[in-house]
Amino acid sequence: MVETDRLRDLLVEFFALAPEIAAEDIVQERIAKWDSLAMVQLIVEIQTVFGVAFDVEEIDQLTSYVQIRQALDRKGVKVSP
Amino acid sequence: MQRPVDIAVSRLPEPARAAVLAAFGEAPTWMSVRRANAALEAVDARLRGPDVAIHLLASFNVEPVEPALRLGLECIPCRPQLRIAPLNTIEQHLLDKTSFVYQEDSLATVVLWRIEELIPEVLLPYSSGGTEVVRGRVEQLWGRIERACRAYRGTAKSPLFLATFPSPRQMSGLVLNSQLVGGAMNAVAELNRKLGELAASLPGLYLLDWNWWAAQEGAGAFDPMMEQMARQPLSLRGALSLGLFVGRHLRPLVAPRRKVLVLDLDNTLWGGILGEDGVRGLKLGHDFPGNIYRRIQREARELKDQGVLLVLVSKNDEAEVREAFRELPDMELKWEDFVSRRVNFNHKHENLREIADELGLGIDSFAMLDDSDYEREQMRMFQPEVLVINQRSDPLHMLQALQSTDAFDAYTVSAEDRGRHREYELREARSGRGHEANLEEFLRSLHLEATVERIHEGTEQRVVQMLSKTNQFNLTTRRHRLEELKALMAAPGSIGLTLRLSDKFGDQGIVGVLLAVPAEKGRLRIDSYLVSCRALGRGVEECLWAELAKQARAGKFAGIIGEYIPTPKNGLAEKFFDKLGFARFEKTSSVTRYLMEPVKPVEPPAWLASNGGQ
Numbered sequence: 297m298v299e300t301d302r303l304r305d306l307l308v309e310f311f312a313l314a315p316e317i318a319a320e321d322i323v324q325e326r327i328a329k330w331d332s333l334a335m336v337q338l339i340v341e342i343q344t345v346f347g348v349a350f351d352v353e354e355i356d357q358l359t360s361y362v363q364i365r366q367a368l369d370r371k372g373v374k375v376s377p
Numbered sequence: 378m379q380r381p382v383d384i385a386v387s388r389l390p391e392p393a394r395a396a397v398l399a400a401f402g403e404a405p406t407w408m409s410v411r412r413a414n415a416a417l418e419a420v421d422a423r424l425r426g427p428d429v430a431i432h433l434l435a436s437f438n439v440e441p442v443e444p445a446l447r448l449g450l451e452c453i454p455c456r457p458q459l460r461i462a463p464l465n466t467i468e469q470h471l472l473d474k475t476s477f478v479y480q481e482d483s484l485a486t487v488v489l490w491r492i493e494e495l496i497p498e499v500l501l502p503y504s505s506g507g508t509e510v511v512r513g514r515v516e517q518l519w520g521r522i523e524r525a526c527r528a529y530r531g532t533a534k535s536p537l538f539l540a541t542f543p544s545p546r547q548m549s550g551l552v553l554n555s556q557l558v559g560g561a562m563n564a565v566a567e568l569n570r571k572l573g574e575l576a577a578s579l580p581g582l583y584l585l586d587w588n589w590w591a592a593q594e595g596a597g598a599f600d601p602m603m604e605q606m607a608r609q610p611l612s613l614r615g616a617l618s619l620g621l622f623v624g625r626h627l628r629p630l631v632a633p634r635r636k637v638l639v640l641d642l643d644n645t646l647w648g649g650i651l652g653e654d655g656v657r658g659l660k661l662g663h664d665f666p667g668n669i670y671r672r673i674q675r676e677a678r679e680l681k682d683q684g685v686l687l688v689l690v691s692k693n694d695e696a697e698v699r700e701a702f703r704e705l706p707d708m709e710l711k712w713e714d715f716v717s718r719r720v721n722f723n724h725k726h727e728n729l730r731e732i733a734d735e736l737g738l739g740i741d742s743f744a745m746l747d748d749s750d751y752e753r754e755q756m757r758m759f760q761p762e763v764l765v766i767n768q769r770s771d772p773l774h775m776l777q778a779l780q781s782t783d784a785f786d787a788y789t790v791s792a793e794d795r796g797r798h799r800e801y802e803l804r805e806a807r808s809g810r811g812h813e814a815n816l817e818e819f820l821r822s823l824h825l826e827a828t829v830e831r832i833h834e835g836t837e838q839r840v841v842q843m844l845s846k847t848n849q850f851n852l853t854t855r856r857h858r859l860e861e862l863k864a865l866m867a868a869p870g871s872i873g874l875t876l877r878l879s880d881k882f883g884d885q886g887i888v889g890v891l892l893a894v895p896a897e898k899g900r901l902r903i904d905s906y907l908v909s910c911r912a913l914g915r916g917v918e919e920c921l922w923a924e925l926a927k928q929a930r931a932g933k934f935a936g937i938i939g940e941y942i943p944t945p946k947n948g949l950a951e952k953f954f955d956k957l958g959f960a961r962f963e964k965t966s967s968v969t970r971y972l973m974e975p976v977k978p979v980e981p982p983a984w985l986a987s988n989g990g991q
């Protein structure tokens with residue numbers, strides 16, 4: 297059974313990725329649509345959906361599922377139950 | 378409080394409405410914006426309003442928020458083809474006649490700019506050479522703005538919408554900066570004042586008060602992180618709201634203003650119920666809550682003086698209502714301020730149907746303010762074309778709804794607009810005599826006088842206004858703008874006529890327009906032929922025709938081609954060319970073409986004294 301993962305779902309919908317993609321494979325370099333324009337919108341999206349605000353230093357690091365998840369973890373946000 | 382999005386969304390086609398509302402929610406997300414745009418894309422294009430090109434020039438990077446801005450514009454409603462110039466190329470585009478902003482058939486060019494980008498020195502004057510130097514830069518900037526705007530308006534066909542400059546957001550030294558003549562606050566105020574003067578002097582240049590918007594929206598409309606990251610200062614919520622705001626300013630270009638405001642009495646124009654509380658028990662005046670009702674009346678009177686017709690529809694006893702109008706000391710509205718009144722116990726939608734016929738106006742040009750949930754609901758059910766302005770019965774809500782509605786939005790108020798109420802009043806006086814047995818005798822008794830003349834500079838604006846507003850007696854419904862009209866009339870041989878009507882009650886202004894242009898085989902083609910509905914049935918149409926026929930014969934034209942282009946509203950003009958004696962030679966679903974060859978001479982109607990085109 298696949299565990300629900302709100303961050304993975306968000307990224308899949310946001311970049312229209314294949315639904316079966318492994319979360320660890322969601323990395324900026326491998327996703328053509330993840331350009332600087334998308335990055336700007338993605339940050340707004342994550343901040344709004346998870347109710348957090350990132351610092352400048354954090355924003356610079358948000359380039360993959362794993363890193364975004366870690367940043368959310370540090371803020372005490374759980375992306376899956 | 379009614380949010381702008383609530384007003385806008387009510388006009389959208391049903392299947393997309395929920396998705397759009399969700400996108401404008403408390404904490405909007407990009408996915409909700411994308412879903413809303415996709416939901417609109419899925420709706421039949423015809424239900425989404427006209428396809429329009431809108432050009433955007435900005436001093437910041439608009440690209441990252443484009444889908445949100447576009448969603449706001451969709452709510453006009455329209456299908457916007459939004460084209461955005463590269464960051465900070467405003468001046469280049471306005472000055473470059475080959476730029477896309479000069480594209481002929483676009484709806485508008487919109488300029489959004491901020492002092493932070495155009496002249497950042499004003500935020501840091503002391504390290505930028507001092508306040509005098511900075512002040513000089515502001516002067517220079519203004520010179521460039523004015524030159525670019527004049528160049529654009531001198532050539533381009535589309536109107537130009539300039540944003541006012543918002544007060545700067547990220548600024549140090551607030552206290553000091555507020556004191557300085559060369560400081561940011563002063564620069565913003567000065568530039569905005571000059572923008573206002575420029576707009577007043579250049580036709581086709583309009584302002585959108587972005588500064589007002591920024592103050593209303595507050596800090597939540599901006600995102601300092603985005604400003605640094607993407608040279609784009611708006612939050613998502615701000616971008617959505619700005620799209621709606623710009624859309625509201627463009628809307629009058631595609632949607633006509635509502636012409637009639639229908640007002641209820643009890644708990645709408647005064648507090649209390651006349652039939653129960655009596656005149657003395659009514660709340661109206663300078664104290665709470667009577668001051669709110671008084672303000673509602675004052676707002677209505679303001680609209681009346683801008684050319685909106687007021688109609689009173691109340692379930693009451695007329696004698697009592699007249700007494701209340703006479704006796705209440707703080708009434709802002711008088712009985713005579715209404716062009717039509719129905720104080721009776723009939724259904725309001727039936728009353729409105731009658732009034733629409735009486736005034737010769739479409740019911741879709743009516744908007745209503747009424748405290749009764751029942752009445753509003755009944756109107757929505759039986760006469761959904763009538764716009765219901767307020768959603769609740771609370772007087773403060775009603776006042777705010779009346780103040781914030783876009784139903785009466787316009788860019789200018791013409792002399793005709795200001796005099797409209799009187800014209801309809803007189804019209805009512807006239808129609809009261811329409812029962813006289815002999816129609817021609819009745820028309821003669823009005824001492825009608827027509828002045829037909831060639832279109833000239835002094836009448837062009839009115840002609841364009843009529844072209845844009847006349848729906849019913851309008852054979853082709855071609856909405857030429859000023860520049861197009863000028864181009865048509867510049868063609869050798871073209872004939873453009875206006876008809877000004879007066880009668881024993883007064884001058885009605887220009888009520889008829891006829892444009893004819895040379896066509897192949899030595900013929901003339903009637904491009905536009907329209908008569909204001911308040912002047913129909915008095916021979917105006919025939920009088921214009923007689924003059925055109927005379928001038929066509931004098932100009933040795935072989936024949937005249939007439940066209941009837943059907944719309945949902947101009948059915949009453951369908952047989953007009955048949956009536957004039959034209960022969961039909963082509964009929965498709967979109968147009969019927971007629972020809973009269975040779976042109977027969979015809980006399981203007983006998984009861985209408987005409988100047989004969991002098």
